Amino acid sequence: MKLEKIKVEDIVKVDGNDNQWGLVYDNAIAKNLSGEVNVHPVSYDLNGIKVAANIYTPAGYDPSKKYPAVTVAHPNGGVKEQVAGLFAQALADSGYISIAADAAYQGQSAGEPRMVDRPEYRIEDIHGMCDAISLFPGVDYDRIGAFGICGGGGYTLRAGQTDKRFKTVATLSAFNTGLVRRNGFVDSQINTIQDRLKAASEARNKRIRGIEVEYTPDLKLLEPEEADKLPFDMYKEGYYYYAVNYSHPCSSFIYTQDSLLQLATYDASVNMDLINVPLLMMAGKLADSFYLTEKAYANATGTSNKELFLIENAHHIETYWKPEYVIQEIKKLVKFLDKNLKGA
Template sequence: MKKIITLLTLNTIMNLSAQQMHPVQYTRNDGISIAANVYTPAGYDNTKKYPAIVVAHPNGGVKEQVAGLYAELLAKQGYIVIAPDAAYQGASGGTPRNVDTPSSRTADLHAAADFISTYAGVDANRIGILGICGGGGYTLNAAKTDKRFKAVATLSMFNTGLVRRNGFKNSQVATIQQRLKEASEAREEEARGGQVRYVGNMPKMSKEEVAKMPFELYREGYEYYLETHAHPNSTFRYTQSSLLDLMRFDATDQIELINQPLLMLAGSKADTRDMTEDAFAKAVNAQAKELYLLEGATHIQTYWKEPYVTQAVKKLTEFFKKNL
């Protein structure tokens, strides 16, 4: 009997959740179809006006993972929240698959603002944005010029261009020119109609092999993306030609253009913490900016581990309530 009650309770919760999540599709200005989930608050009434938040997922992630978790939790706080899959990734359109360029990821966020600003019940004058990991770097890039985003937040921000250029913790500085040469050759092969080359593939590994990976971010990332939160649309790989754009990108370039309120969250033990601190220091014109550390958390733990998720959502809710 206890098991039956538990299952009934779980089904009830799942049905309520499903009623508040709305799969949508819309088209970017360049014609690429974007798949997204919109989360609405309990008691949502499309004749009323609600503040809205755009959530940008990590590199290789999809809307069903950490972006969806934070979107759902923020919707419970009274926001209409949209979590899209990036173009060329997840369930969104675009070929070749797994293109991952800063220009495209930034265009995704402008397009999300286009769509959500006209969604029933959204107050277009109260739109915020939250970027997670690589999505955090692209969030900063979008917010530099898109002033429809009235409040800007990042969680475990990852400066993708910096890492693709120099390697994590400068581990690939010696191979920059060789990797650029290979990326250029991959672009040439694509232009001639040849095979699309990919990099970043993550093979299935044993626990012993994972333990030998050099960085905590990669070890815990493997666990999250390939074990606990694996999704068929989520992959580490990206087109090698993407590096032509990625390696000349830096999330902090012209960051002084951000004049909106800015909240940046990071785990105090995250090996990516320095990226958040660097961007925060350079965002000299951001209003009422705040750097908030989740004590004891690593980068990946901020995606799904308690008490860090609850702490992050509490801080984000306070921030968006004040600034939207």
């Protein structure tokens, strides 16, 4: 694997946003300054797919020294320039080299058809981030941790079950994508799985015959009044996060219909006993998705060093951006990493 620099002119920009790297999170780095936290856009090959990533280095970074490192996996539909970048930058500000990469087939990473959401690909993305960050100058190979948000959190749990290069595992608002795609959110579609699998199978039939690639509905196309009528807080608030306030042209709510063929048999909470390193799972106390974190945490019987941290009054999406919640989450995450990774 070779890390290659991405030219600024090749980065997808956001209309009305003058950030040279297209970063849309609050307090994002505007320019790289000597002695400050810096961001380094890179690309690398992962199983024949060119992956786009941002690597963040701490203030006063010296490649001849050794630093702990953390991989940061973005939510379903998200990209590295949103909440994943926010946490990657915060980790660099606390002395960690961090990496946030666009999933293969998503964001600015290559792969066709676009917006495939197969568990094995998303899990491999996290293994690939570990590969890439371990080659970056100054990274201490023996002090690498994994962190994931929402869907990236669920996939990080699975990657951390087997990849023993990760000495810690942490999540925020973990989302068990397979369980939700199979049963519906809060089991709201549990009786329709056979019909949905049949439709996914037909979608694959059309794709392999070159007829068309079918996608799930694009919630970004909703009008605000339509989004306000969505049945769950996570989806309503997700609309405003991804389509309005923190929108990025590379992020998308859609995924290929035939991704369900793999998602339906995936469950991030299975084999949680294989995680035998320090584990931190954070979630909003009022999040309607909390049951997904709760189930995975209960199954994490392979480590006695585990903690469930609940953010008072917070919903799922609010944990991505609300300052009063983000400050708590970063403080908790850094404390966890400082104890279990930085000084290891």
